[in-house]
Amino acid sequence: MYVAAKGGEKAIRNAHALLAKRRRGNENLPSIGLDQIAAQLTLAVDRVMAEGSLYDVELAALAVKQARGDLIEAIFLIRAFRTTLPRFGSAQPLDTARMLVRRRVSATYKDLPGGQLLGPTFDYTHRLLDTSLDSSEIRSTESSSGVAEGAASSVARSVAEIMPRVTDLLGEEGLIEASPADDGGEPFDITRAPVSFPVDRATRLQTLARGDEGYLLALGYSTQRGYARSHPFVGEIRFGDVEVMFEAPELGFEVNLGTVQVTECQMVNQFKGSTEVPPQFTRGYGLVFGQCERKAMSMALVERALRWQELGEEPGAPAQDEEFVLSHCDNVQATGFVEHLKLPHYVDFQAELDLVRRMRSEHETEMKEAAE
C-alpha cells in the first residue's frame, strides 16, 4: 500500500547528528578552543561581530566554531541571539578622536599630527604562503617578539594625547563640509522598527554597518570604475579601542561600560560646489566593529554615493540607488531567501506544470489546424 513517508522528523534528527559529527571532524585531533579562535582567527571573529551587530568576542568565536567556519552562518547565529537581548538604553556617541589607536594611516597627508601608525596590517606583505606556519609554534622567536613589544610601547605613547582626525583638520579651514551636528535625538534603530524609504543618514549608516562585506566591496568598487564616481581619497583610516560611555538617567553622570575595537574610515571626496555652496570636499563615512578596513572603506564609498541627492549630483548608478542598495545588503536576509529555494515548492510547481501542459496541448492543436 502506498504510504506517504513519515521519515521527515527522524531524517532531520539524523542530518543534524551528522552535521555535528562533520563539524567536529577527525576526533583524533584536539577540538579547537574558543580562545584559540578568538586569538588566531581574529579577523573572522571581527567580521562576525560587525555583521552580527553584537560586540562579544567570546560568542562570536563560538559562532565561528559552531558554523564550521561559515561566517555568514556564524553571523546568523549571532543575530538570532542578539534579537533576544533586552535594550536598556543607548550609549553616548563614540568619540573616535579619543581612540587608543593601534593603526592609523592617511593617504592625503605625508605627515600629520599624531603621525602615521602602520600597526598590524597585511598591506605591503608579500602574499607568499608561509609554510613555517605549518607547525605548532608555541612562542614566536625572541627577535620578533622584541619587535612586537617595541610596537606595543609606541602605541602606548601615542595614546596619551587625543589624535585629531584628518577631517577635523580640513574642517578648520572650511575645506570640507561640516559633519552634521548631533541633534540629541534618539537615533532610529533598524533592528527595532521597520525601515521605510527614503531613509535618513543614520538609518543608512546603520544598515551599511551590518551589511555584507562582499556586497559593499563590489558596490564601492563600482563607484571607482565610473558608476557614480566620487574621486575619493582616504582622508584617514584608524583602528583601535574606543570607550563606550553610558549615561543612566538615575545616575546623572556617564559610566564607562568598557571598550570596543572599531575601524573608522573618513573618505574625502570631491564636490564641485553649487550656487549656494563654494567648492569643498565632501565626506563618506564608514565605521565597523573590529579590524576590517576593506569593509569600512567600501561602506564609506557607498555611503558617499548614496548622498547624490543632497549634493545635487546626477543619479543613475547602482550604488546610488538607496532602495536597491539598502534592501539587499543584509547577508542574513539574502542567504535565507536565496536558500529557501531548497524548500519544497511542489504545490506551486504542480500549478505551473498544469498550465504548461495545457498551453502545449493548445499549441499542438493550433499547429495541426494551421497545417490543414
Add this chain to the structure above:
Amino acid sequence: MSAMPAITYNFAYLDEQTKRMIRRAILKAIAVPGYQVPFAAREMPMPYGWGTGGVQVTAAVLGRDDVLKVIDQGADDTTNAVAIRGFFEKTARVATTTSTREATVIQTRHRVPETPLREDQILVYQVPIPEPLRFLEPRETETRQLHALAEYGLMHVKLYEDIARHGHIATTYAYPVEVAGRYVMDPSPIPKFDNPKMDDCPALQLFGAGREKRIYAIPPHTKVRSLDFEDHPFRVQRFAKPCALCAATGVYLDEVILDDKGGRMFVCSDTDYCNTRQEEGHRGEMSGASPSRQPFPPRGEGAEGGALHLSPPGRDRSEAAGEGASGGEVRP
C-alpha cells in the same frame, strides 16, 4: 575563557514587548483588511524566507491552551513544517496536532487546508513577498503610492497581456485578490485553486512576511475576490482523476513520479485530509496495492534516517503513466 552563561528564552521565543508590538500590527491589519502593515520583524533562529514572518505571527497569537498545526505544501511532515512545529513544542510547550479539526492555530506555507475552517481557528500564512505589485514595480516607494490611490491598472494590464499572449492568465499561484473591495493583496504562493477558500472564510487569516517586515490580515467573513475580467472569469485547476489513495475529488493533488518511464500518480496535497478519508474507509485506485520497493532508494549521507521521498508502490507503470495530467480549469 570563562564559562558561558546559560541562555534562556521566553514563552514562544519572543519577549513580551516584541509580541505586544506584533499584536498591535495584527490588530491594525485586521482593522484594514488586505493592507500591509509594516512591523519591526525580529531576527529569528531560522532563516529568512523559511517562515520567519509566520513564526512571529504564530508566536504572538499563541496561548498556552492552543493546539498548533504546521503544514508546508499541505503536508505536516515536510522538513520545514517539522522544524517549525518542533520549535514551538520546544519554546512554547503547546500541544501540536496534524488534524485540521483539532487545531486552533494552523501555520501554513503554500496551501489552505481542504477541511473547511471554523470561527475558532486562526490560519497563519508564511509570506515570501507580500507586495502583489512587486514584480510589476520593484520600488516600495512607488507601490505604496499605488495602494494608497487604489491604482491597480498595472495589475489588470499584466493579466490582460497574459490573455493576449497566452490565451490564459498565466498566474497559477500567488494569484492576486481584492480584499473587502479595497486592497489588492498577495495571498502568498498558494495555488489559485485555494483562492476561493479565502472568501467569506469563518477563520481569521493572518499573513506574516518576516524578511519584508509586513503583516496583513483577512478578518472572518470578508469578501475576497480573485482578479479577473467579465469575458475571462477566474478559474481554478481541475484534476481529471481523483486522489489515487482516498478517491477524493475537487481537492488539490500532488503529482508523484513513480519511475523514469513516465509513470506517475496523483495524491492529495493535504495529508491530513487524505489520511482522514482513508481512515473513514475511502479507497483510491492505488491504495490497495501491496508495498513494494521504493522507487528512489535513500542515497548518500544522512539517508540512514529514512528517505524524505514519498514511497509509492512499484506497480505496473503503464496504468498510471500519462494519465490525469491536466483536467483543465473550472469556475469555482
